[in-house]
Amino acid sequence: MDQLMKLGPFAAIARLWNDLSSAQRAVVVAFIALAVVVGTFTALIASKPRMAVLFSGLASEDAGAIVQKLNDEKVPYELSGDGGTVEVPADKVYDLRLKMATQGLPQGGSVGFEIFDKSNFGMTEFTEKMNYQRAMQGELTRTICQLRPVMSARVHISIPQDNVFTSEQEIAKASVALKLRRGMPLSDEQVGGIVHLVSSAVEGLKPENVDIVDQDGNVLSDGASGGAGALSANQLKLKRQYENEVASNLQSMLSRIVGSDKAVVRVSADMDFDQKQVKAERYEPAPAGAAPAAGQTGVLTSQETSTETYNGSGAPPALTGNMPRNASPGGDKYNRSTTTAQYQVSKTIEETVNSPGQVTRLSVAVLLDKSVPSSQVASIRDAVSTAAGINQTRGDQVTVQAVAFDKSTQKQVDKEMAAASRNELIGIVAKNAGAVVLLLGFLMVLRSIVTGIKVQAPFSPATGQAAYEPQVVEHSAAVQNADAQLQKTSDQTQGDLPVEVTQSNPEELARLVRSWMAEQ
Numbered sequence: 479m480d481q482l483m484k485l486g487p488f489a490a491i492a493r494l495w496n497d498l499s500s501a502q503r504a505v506v507v508a509f510i511a512l513a514v515v516v517g518t519f520t521a522l523i524a525s526k527p528r529m530a531v532l533f534s535g536l537a538s539e540d541a542g543a544i545v546q547k548l549n550d551e552k553v554p555y556e557l558s559g560d561g562g563t564v565e566v567p568a569d570k571v572y573d574l575r576l577k578m579a580t581q582g583l584p585q586g587g588s589v590g591f592e593i594f595d596k597s598n599f600g601m602t603e604f605t606e607k608m609n610y611q612r613a614m615q616g617e618l619t620r621t622i623c624q625l626r627p628v629m630s631a632r633v634h635i636s637i638p639q640d641n642v643f644t645s646e647q648e649i650a651k652a653s654v655a656l657k658l659r660r661g662m663p664l665s666d667e668q669v670g671g672i673v674h675l676v677s678s679a680v681e682g683l684k685p686e687n688v689d690i691v692d693q694d695g696n697v698l699s700d701g702a703s704g705g706a707g708a709l710s711a712n713q714l715k716l717k718r719q720y721e722n723e724v725a726s727n728l729q730s731m732l733s734r735i736v737g738s739d740k741a742v743v744r745v746s747a748d749m750d751f752d753q754k755q756v757k758a759e760r761y762e763p764a765p766a767g768a769a770p771a772a773g774q775t776g777v778l779t780s781q782e783t784s785t786e787t788y789n790g791s792g793a794p795p796a797l798t799g800n801m802p803r804n805a806s807p808g809g810d811k812y813n814r815s816t817t818t819a820q821y822q823v824s825k826t827i828e829e830t831v832n833s834p835g836q837v838t839r840l841s842v843a844v845l846l847d848k849s850v851p852s853s854q855v856a857s858i859r860d861a862v863s864t865a866a867g868i869n870q871t872r873g874d875q876v877t878v879q880a881v882a883f884d885k886s887t888q889k890q891v892d893k894e895m896a897a898a899s900r901n902e903l904i905g906i907v908a909k910n911a912g913a914v915v916l917l918l919g920f921l922m923v924l925r926s927i928v929t930g931i932k933v934q935a936p937f938s939p940a941t942g943q944a945a946y947e948p949q950v951v952e953h954s955a956a957v958q959n960a961d962a963q964l965q966k967t968s969d970q971t972q973g974d975l976p977v978e979v980t981q982s983n984p985e986e987l988a989r990l991v992r993s994w995m996a997e998q
Contacts, residue, residue: 509920527567529556532574533584534563537630540584547578611635618679622654622672627662631655635680650683652676657693666715669698713751716835721745724866728842731865735858739888740847745866748839754832759825781819788812842866844878855880 498506532555533544541561548555548566553574556565566574578584601609615633622631632655638648654672658664664672669690677685690699725745732741789811844862846855859878868874 505922509922513920527554527569529565530568530571532564532566532571533578534629536562536564536584543583544578547581547583548574551577607637611637614680618654618676621675622656625664625668625672627658627664627668628656629659630657633676635676635683637680637682649687650680651687652680652683652689654688654690655693656690656698664692664698673699713749713834717747717749720749720837721747724840724842728844728862728865731861732844732858735861736846736850736854739885740850740883742845743862744843746841746843747837750836750838751834753834754830756828756830756832758828758830760828779820779822781817783815783817785816786812786814839872840866840868840874842868842874842876844876845883846878846880847883848880850880852880 495503533540536544538561541557541564544564545555545557548564551574553566553570557563558565615635618633618635619631622628622633634653634655636651638650641647654676656664672690673685673688676688677683688699689697691697722745724747725743728743728745729741732743735741842862844858846858855878859876862868862878863876866874866876868876
């Protein structure tokens with residue numbers, strides 16, 4: 479090896495190549511080809527930037543305009559989601575969003591008040607009103623799309639013409655169609671916010687005249703968002719909250735008993751939201767002995783007695799004019815007694831107010847997987863009845879049945895998750911395994927070269943001796959001694975086996991021959 483290092487690099491490589499066997503040369507060529515392929519693949523993966531979402535849920539007009547701007551900027555991009563999602567390198571997302579915002583992109587697929595930026599002197603009054611309506615619809619659409627659950631929106635406004643007769647004036651109406659993101663429904667507060675947003679932006683539009691639907695045709699607001707309609711929404715929210723709370727408690731209990739994926743609980747509650755006020759007045763008689771006279775009841779609060787007495791001849795003054803002319807007054811007596819008493823009747827007033835939201839009937843349904851032993855069904859039914867507060871007198875019901883669960887969807891989800899994890903692992907390995915493969919291949923080829931090369935010494939014609947000492951890699955000490963003895967007699971035998979070595983040490987000679995045969 480030291481002699482090879484003294485040669486030039488190309489001469490050393492050429493000598494190493496000439497000393498390789500055909501199999502070793504094939505290994506070297508295969509390794510070089512593998513290194514080129516792995517290096518190219520690794521370079522491609524490393525040079526590909528990590529993509530991030532620039533905009534999603536774009537209309538066709540906005541997507542086309544944004545792609546045109548990206549082409550002008552020579553920014554690589556990818557389209558997905560039926561062309562509605564644009565992805566760009568992650569390190570350029572925020573910069574590109576700012577640039578697009580300065581150019582008014584995305585516009586949300588609608589026209590706003592920028593429609594009036596270009597004045598048209600030949601515009602009629604009807605065209606001006608229609609453009610104003612289009613601009614109002616577009617601005618409302620853009621505002622509604624700022625809500626996180628909303629992917630896209632369409633707003634339609636009906637603005638009636640002014641009428642000189644107030645009784646014949648038509649009312650303004652509006653309808654909103656929403657496309658919501660998957661798994662992100664609108665809350666009641668958000669629906670109410672959209673209703674008030676639209677009604678406040680349009681003159682003469684009342685909240686009860688705004689209708690909202692989603693992409694599935696579900697009515698989110700039918701114009702009854704105020705007054706009694708709002709009360710109905712609150713009642714429904716309270717009912718769902720109670721049902722979900724009971725179902726959650728039962729589900730957590732059953733998950734500890736049969737497993738998390740072996741029980742399904744559903745609860746339905748009938749609730750009375752009528753507010754009842756009961757007022758009762760009850761009159762009670764006076765206690766025993768409190769009545770001052772027979773036939774009287776109550777409590778004596780005050781009593782006043784006046785007595786009038788008259789003695790003498792003649793009639794009382796009040797009777798003087800009624801006496802006959804020939805009658806003479808006699809010695810009569812006149813007595814009068816007057817008693818005035820006030821009684822207070824005992825009265826009790828009771829006023830009872832029943833708050834709304836009382837549960838009038840509760841129904842609970844529990845489905846168990848067939849893997850649950852049938853002997854546990856009865857005990858599970860009793861536990862569910864107790865935990866849910868079932869009252870048989872008001873007609874509550876509990877149903878517990880064992881059925882076969884369909885687990886195909888869960889299996890498909892697990893399969894997709896496993897595939898996603900596997901693909902992610904493959905990506906990581908592909909990005910980092912190139913260098914490892916190259917290193918291992920290089921070590922294998924180097925080991926093959928080092929263990930298989932034997933450099934034979936050429937002879938100098940002037941001296942008849944070797945130009946450099948022969949080197950045999952990984953020979954035993956005995957083989958090297960035998961080879962040295964052969965070297966001493968090489969000028970005498972000129973290729974014949976030395977007789978002295980054959981006779982003195984035949985075992986070492988045999989090992990040397992086997993080593994040469996293995997190298998060939």
